Amino acid sequence: MVTKMKDAIKLLRSSSWSAKLGLAIIALNIFCALFAPVLAPYNETELAGDVWEPPIWSEYAMPHDTPVILGTDHIGRDLFSRLMFGARNTITLAFVTTAIAFFVGSVGGFIAATLKGWVDQTLSRMVDILMAFPTLILALVILTVMGTSIPVLVFVIALIDSTRVFRISRAVAMDIEVMEYVDAARLRGEGLWWVMKEEILPNALSPLVAEFGLRFCFVFLFISSLSFLGLGLQPPLADWGGMVRENSSAISFGILTPLIPAAAIAFLTVGVNLVVDWFLHKASGIKDV
């Protein structure tokens, strides 16, 4: 355990500045999400002032007892507080969804690669069918039919994303599956679960972790775009994509409020991507040696 910690610290030290920046961004976001109730001056749904008040540094800023740092939204709630709570909702939802997508997708991919034959054909063709639909339209259809509750939202996005994970994990596992150590495990008489968990998974981990980071971004953006369309998290729950939509009409009055949650989305996405890039680089570098 101690050596693992040391390894992790050593790994961090050796990372590039861009990776460090990315990690810092992610850490900041997680911090905000965890301590949202402490950090936020107002409640998620509490009215703080007038509609679309400007931020605190503006010359037109309104006086408040508790500061309204980034101004207020379209019905007068504190934007900063909602950003904090939004981080909590959006990031948790994206994380849980990505995790489910990964579990389903990689188990499916590994099974397809290990068993081959008709199992592979059936799974792969099912995935092909799902992938043939444009993702947004498929999500819209299912959400419209089944209603926009959080479990349905998670299920739909996880289903769509697991197809992508299936593809990549199947491809990675195919390469590993032909190795002689997998043959050796088979000759020993090992079952499917052992082969997948002990022989394939540890060797497929680095591309999959990198993919996890990337996939997390996509899911995050997807939730935001669904929220923007009104099919994501339902008000009054704060959610970054939803916040952009709610405030979008402010743009026509020259008010910049909707750009703030949009920037938060961009900020986290860039952060995750910086880390993923570094990780991918590292994983491929190891392969080259």
Added chain:
Amino acid sequence: MSDPVYTSKTNCLLNIRDLYIEGYQEEEWRQIVKGVSLHVNRGEVLGLIGESGAGKSTIGIATMGYTRAGCRIKSGSILFEGNELFGADDETLRKMRGPRISYVAQSAAASFNPAQKLTHQFVETAVQEGVMSFAEAEGRAKELFRRLDLPDPDKIGERYPHQVSGGQLQRCMVAMAMACNPDLIVFDEPTTALDVTTQIEVLGAIKEVIEAYGTAAIYISHDLAVVAQIADRIMVLRHGFEVETGETRQMIENPKEDYTRELLSVRKSRGETVDHESEEIVLEVKNVKAAYGNKVIVLDGVSTKIVRGETVSIVGESGSGKSTLARVITGLLPPIDGEVRFHGNSIQPMLKKRPKELLRRMQMIYQMPDTALNPKHKVKKILGRPLNFYFGMSGKERDLRILELLEMIELEPEYAERLPDELSGGEKQRVCIARALAAEPELIICDEVTSALDQLVAKGILKLLQKLQNELKVSYMFITHDLDTVKAISDHIVVMYQGKVVEQGQKTVILDPPYEPYTDLLLSSVPEMDPDWLNRVIEHRQKLADKGVNIRT
């Protein structure tokens, strides 16, 4: 050795002095080549030999002023015709590489661009460097293809790399290296990846063509017997140092250093045949016929048997079906006809239907220890799993048994905590052996277990296997194309060719005259520690061919 600069000033083509090369590893620069000096005269062939890690390839590439990624030349001098190549600018080097110095790599299959025709790849350097026009280069290609005995020399250039055989491709690469009629060619293990019978053809072709054009060469190999056929002088390297250098004949007949003597003795090792009283048949293969995709027949009516405590060698070139036989026996490829019997009982052809107990009694060791061990598992886990899986051992009992196994394969107890990446090739193969032994099997199938290892390491592995057999009375089925291994370890030999058994019997019967023609071809193709061996064999085969005898049955 006298300094060449004074003896033959004009004759000296390449002169390397005090060469130090470093490689970047684990965050520090480590020396790979530690102060090697050598020279090559015009028209002379220098052989570089040593085990892997000796730095021979690194020196070979350095003659072109180049190093692999992650390496750098630290100091020294590389004089080619008096011009310093170390630190020379790219333009100068580019003019040298190809037209003046060229390189033949070990694996032709990996070195050719699979998407371009051979001629296109042949002419590239010549045309780019402006040495000759496309048409001239094409003519030159045909001439060289003819000289190198390639079939249909006028048309073969129109083929893609995958459309010619491994030996032919290697000869194409030699032709490519000769394209601009260079002064020096560096051959980096050009025949190592080939079968013995193919090796002889390529070796003969290389020798003939460099003699005809008077080209100087550096010939790198781990096999002293191969180098002896072609080199005028031989330099032995070890751990980046020069061990000794001398005329070929003198090196073979009268080496000065112990290490060279050790390398020489590898070839001479012979295991004595032990008389086995037991006639208990462990495995019997009866009339097995196997095919891939039910179309390509790779095994055609193969029958053989293995007695307890004995070693049976399956010998043949690549494509003879020897590895397929192992796949059939282990159940990875169910045969379309015939049966496999274990202790007299017919066993399930499909791996999945075989009981655990049967799987335990038959274990396998693979050719490439690098891919046979899961890189993410520690040795402890690799050895512990079969113990747990077959015998339900855990905790202290298992740990003790792991230590016992490590002792059997002559490794320290600390190795239990290591990952495969932290082991050398020979150590990895030992761990593979221990993994097989952990199951306490009666039969171990060894698929080319020594061919990926250095000769001295391979010798150690064979010794270990022999020792374990004497102790544990385990039977080996030894699949190999290396006849020296066969001579060293087997009791019984099965010779295979194109999916059929050519002959089988006791080692003494097979390896003593009179020979069956194909066995004779195989045996006579193994390089001997005699500089005249290649000429003699080629002459002999030429005579046979003139008489109209086809050696390939």
